Amino acid sequence: DGIAWKPEATGSGRFGNWLENLVDWNLSRSRYWGTPLPIWRNRDTREEICIGSVEELYNEIEKAVEAGVMASNPLKEKGFVPGDMSQENYDRIDLHRPYVDQIKLVGEKGSVLVRELDLIDVWFDSGAMPYAQIHYPFENKELFDERSVFPADFIAEGVDQTRGWFYTLHAIATMVFDSVAYKAVISNGLVLDKNGMKMSKRLGNAVDPFGAIEKFGSDAVRWYMITNSAPWDNLKFDVDGVQEVSRSFFGKLFQTYGFLSMYANVDGWNYQEEAVPMSERPEIDRWVLSCLNTLVKEVNQCYEDYEPTKAGRLIQSFVCDDVSNWFVRLCKNRFWGSAISPDKLSAYQTLYTCLETVSRLMAPIAPYYADRLYRDLNAATGKSNIESVHLAKFPEANVDLIDTEQEARMKVAQQITTMVHSLRKKEQIAVKQPLAKIAIPATDALLEQRIESMKALILQEVNVKDIEFVQGAGLLTKKVKCNFRTMGKKYGKLMKAVNSAVLAMSQEQIAQLEELEHLNLILETGDEVVVDLEDIEIFSEDIPGWSVANEGTLTVALDLTITEELRLEGLAREIIRSIQTLRKETGLQITDRIMVTIPNTTDNAQVLNVHRQYIAAQVLANSIELGENDLKIEKAVAPSKGNAPQLSYSDEELEEFRQLIEQKLQAARRDYQVQMD
Numbered sequence: 001d002g003i004a005w006k007p008e009a010t011g012s013g014r015f016g017n018w019l020e021n022l023v024d025w026n027l028s029r030s031r032y033w034g035t036p037l038p039i040w041r042n043r044d045t046r047e048e049i050c051i052g053s054v055e056e057l058y059n060e061i062e063k064a065v066e067a068g069v070m071a072s073n074p075l076k077e078k079g080f081v082p083g084d085m086s087q088e089n090y091d092r093i094d095l096h097r098p099y100v101d102q103i104k105l106v107g108e109k110g111s112v113l114v115r116e117l118d119l120i121d122v123w124f125d126s127g128a129m130p131y132a133q134i135h136y137p138f139e140n141k142e143l144f145d146e147r148s149v150f151p152a153d154f155i156a157e158g159v160d161q162t163r164g165w166f167y168t169l170h171a172i173a174t175m176v177f178d179s180v181a182y183k184a185v186i187s188n189g190l191v192l193d194k195n196g197m198k199m200s201k202r203l204g205n206a207v208d209p210f211g212a213i214e215k216f217g218s219d220a221v222r223w224y225m226i227t228n229s230a231p232w233d234n235l236k237f238d239v240d241g242v243q244e245v246s247r248s249f250f251g252k253l254f255q256t257y258g259f260l261s262m263y264a265n266v267d268g269w270n271y272q273e274e275a276v277p278m279s280e281r282p283e284i285d286r287w288v289l290s291c292l293n294t295l296v297k298e299v300n301q302c303y304e305d306y307e308p309t310k311a312g313r314l315i316q317s318f319v320c321d322d323v324s325n326w327f328v329r330l331c332k333n334r335f336w337g338s339a340i341s342p343d344k345l346s347a348y349q350t351l352y353t354c355l356e357t358v359s360r361l362m363a364p365i366a367p368y369y370a371d372r373l374y375r376d377l378n379a380a381t382g383k384s385n386i387e388s389v390h391l392a393k394f395p396e397a398n399v400d401l402i403d404t405e406q407e408a409r410m411k412v413a414q415q416i417t418t419m420v421h422s423l424r425k426k427e428q429i430a431v432k433q434p435l436a437k438i439a440i441p442a443t444d445a446l447l448e449q450r451i452e453s454m455k456a457l458i459l460q461e462v463n464v465k466d467i468e469f470v471q472g473a474g475l476l477t478k479k480v481k482c483n484f485r486t487m488g489k490k491y492g493k494l495m496k497a498v499n500s501a502v503l504a505m506s507q508e509q510i511a512q513l514e515e516l517e518h519l520n521l522i523l524e525t526g527d528e529v530v531v532d533l534e535d536i537e538i539f540s541e542d543i544p545g546w547s548v549a550n551e552g553t554l555t556v557a558l559d560l561t562i563t564e565e566l567r568l569e570g571l572a573r574e575i576i577r578s579i580q581t582l583r584k585e586t587g588l589q590i591t592d593r594i595m596v597t598i599p600n601t602t603d604n605a606q607v608l609n610v611h612r613q614y615i616a617a618q619v620l621a622n623s624i625e626l627g628e629n630d631l632k633i634e635k636a637v638a639p640s641k642g643n644a645p646q647l648s649y650s651d652e653e654l655e656e657f658r659q660l661i662e663q664k665l666q667a668a669r670r671d672y673q674v675q676m677d
Contacts, residue, residue: 002180002183003180003182003183003184003185004154004183004184004185004305004306005184005185005187006184006185006186006187006230006231006232006306006307007187007230007232010159010185010187010232011185014159015166015167018163018167025121025171026121027120027121027124028116028118028119028120028121029118029119029120029121029122030117030118030119031118031119032097032119033096033097033119034096034119034120034122034125035096035119035120035122035124035125036095036096036097036100036101036115036119036120037115037116037118037119037120038050038051038052038057038115039051039115039116040060040103040104040105040113040114040115040116041113041114041116042107042111042112042113042114044111045107045109045111047107047108047109047111047113048113049105049107049113053138054075054080054082054090054093054095055082055083057075057095057103058073058075058076058080058082059082060105060106061073061074061075061076061103061105062076063105063106064103064104064105064106067106067110069104069105069106069112070103070104074093074099074102074103075093078092078093079092080092080093085135085138085139097119100115101115101117103115123164123165123167123168124168124172126164126165126168126169127165127167127168127169127171127172127181128172129169130149130150130151130152130169130173130181131144131150134149150177150179150181151173151179151180151181151182151183152181152182152183153182153183153184154182154183154184154185154186154306155169155182155184155185155186156185156186156187156188156231157187157188158187158188158189158190159187159188159189159232161187166185166187169181169182170182184306186231186232186306187232188231188232189229189230189231189232189233189234189235190234190235191225191234191235191237192234192235192236192237193205193206193207193236193237194236194237194238194239194240194241195236196234196236199237207237207239209221212239212242216242216243216246217246217368217369218368219250219365219366219367219368219369219370220242220245220246220250220366221242222365222366223245223249223250223312223316223365223366224241224242224245225237226308226309226312226365227245227309227312227313227316227365228241228309229309230307230309231308231309248316248320249316249319249320250369252319252320252323252324252325253319253324253355253358253369253373255324256319256323256324256328256351256355257355257373257376257377259328259335259351260348260351260352260355261376261380263335263348264348264380267340267344267348269340269345269348270380270381270382271348271349271352271380271381271383272381273345275349276342276345276346276349278401280342280346281346281350282343282346283406284327284330284331285346285347285350286401286403286406287403287406287407287410288322288323288326288327288350288354289350289353289354289401290401290402290403290404290406290407291318291322291407291410292318292353292354292357292401293397293398293399293401293402294397294402294404294407295314295315295318295361296357296361296395296396296397297397297399297402298311298314299311299314299315299361300394300395300396300397302314303364308364308365311361311364311365312362312365315358315361315362315365318358319358321414323351323354323358326410326414327350327351327354328351330457330461331347331351334347335347335348352377352381355373355377356374356377356378356383357395358373359371359373359374359377359389360374360389360392360393360394360395361394361395363389363390367389367390370389371388371389371390373389374388374389374392375387375388375389408450409450409453409454410454412447412450412451412454412554413451413454413457413458413461415551415554416438416440416451416458416462416554416556417458417461417462419549419551419554419556420438420462420464420549420556420558421462422549423547423548423549423556423558424462424558426547427547427558427560429560429562430570431462431463432463432570432573432574432577433463433562433566433567433570433573434463434464434465434566434569434570434573435463435464435465435558435559435560435561435562435566436464436465436466436559436561436563436566437464437465437466437467437468437559438462438464438466438467438468438556438557438558438559439467439468439469439470439546439556439557439559440467440468440469440470440554440555440556440557441469441470441511441555442469442470442471443511443514443515443553444515444553447554448469451467451469452467455467464558470557477507477540477541477543478507478510478538478539478540478541478555479538479539479540479541480502480503480505480510480513480536480537480538480539481502481503481536481537481539482495482498482499482502482535482536482537483535483536483537484499486534486535487531487535490535491529494523494525494527494529497523497524497525497527498521498523498529498531500523500524501521501522501523501524501529502521502531502536505519505521510538513531513533513536513538514533514538514553517532517533517534518530518531518532518533519531533553538550538553540555540557543557545559545560545561546558546559546560547560568603568606568607568610568611569610569611571603571604571607572607572610572611572614572615575598575604575607575615576615576618576619578631579594579596579615579619579621579631579633580618580619582631582633583619583633586633588633588635591620592620592635592636593620593621593622593635593636594619594620594621594622594633594634594635594636595621595622595623595625595633595634595635595636596616596619596621596623596624596625596631596632596633597624597625597626597627597628597631597632597633598624598625598626598627598631599626599627599628599629599630599631600626600627600628604626605626608624608626612624621633622636623636
């Protein structure tokens, strides 16, 4: 009791079983090298003495010299001074064999005492480590007795140490101090090859850790090993996994920092202004800061619980999914333009806060990368006078910034977006091709409300015109099947009848199971059982003209019908993408006006009839004409000043005109970036 075991089974199982069947500890060993037993005895008179310190041994030798048992005191001859705890003093003497065997002492009755030749079991040395390392009780006694340095917060070793170090630490602390020696134990697993085999030179499957560190860096190797599996589980080490971590997590983190630094350098932004109040920040900023503080709270708890794997995975998910793939992608246009608006400041400050906080959260796992990120951020802003992330205070969650409902709404938007993108990929329909609608069963009023609040964002991200909520079974037909591995243990001989009842469930029963997470079923045997949602797999059948995806209790159906109107809009987007690519290849500036000639085809003619103005606005074209077989663009020539009409505008009109141009440029940059992505 009072010890946290990681995993718990090591303590309650392996260690507990060892204690229950404990045999006596044979403390002595018949060896030559090791710590000598400090016991001198006379086998005839059965007198004996156990020496408790070097100073006591020194004084007992002095008595032996006075009694004529020893000619001189070898410790005194070597210049040892009792009470001097310096390393230099102790380096003068050697208390191992054979020197200690030459020492003879005298008993109270005058008999000669010689040392027992056996040594102390080497595991006693390791078990006495907490006291030996601080030279207790001769030094640091107050610190120890006040329990400032004892028991240890945690120890870590292989699970094979259950009967060794784990036990001897525990046994000595219990016998001498009636205390545990440690508060927590992490029993490390083994590092295996990628196929789960033990590494060995004979098999040729050993991985050189220094080679991996040289290629990917020590932090990438460490992050992979910590996040791939819990420390107490065996790790199947795969160099490809290290490369993936380097590419995904560290790559995304570097890209995000690069994005911030690029725009900050252009704008000369260095966070010298006051922080934008939370009430004045847009919803997406408040959302990501809420996620950040939730992350801080959860990562702190993981570290406190000795769960570094969970902590690393949470950090990685936040960086890749919430910051890089969502916040930065949705907010790119906020960083464009030359004006420093409150909205732009909020975007800068929010992204900076995320990166700076992440640098501190990841420091225990990736110390070098975290320190570099922290130093680079702080060098640009001077927000802190702390020179290293490892000297900075670990983040603490600001619970006032956590909005769980806001996080839930955005999570639904992210989930639906991911599902629709996967359906598009499955059906080989590009994102630039608009589609009519997605259908979602309205089984949950709260879910419907959350989707409705994020509708505009979802539609923009998936390029779909509308979201339709389907009542009841409606358009979507769901089916269920049992998880025999878990349900077989629960229902035993009834499993066959349970499976029949589950397969016969109606759409209403499936909806009820999704809502309540459990359902009562009457079996053909007459028995009544309760089935749980976690034991049932629910999936939807594809319907002609639709593609359906399931994730948990959420079902999304994508309308695959492409009308002529949608087809032409998709072609317009494809033309825009081609023109933007050609602009980039030609080296035109993003503000240059152009004249465009596109191939004269029936489709292109129809597209221009409907979308000519839209295309021209997106690519800054003065004209778009049908021509030969190849797409051509050329820079538009501005009219000469001599022929240009002389117009006079007021300052208010000029400012309005400037703002209009700025808006158009931002829209053009945004659409250009979307096409490039």
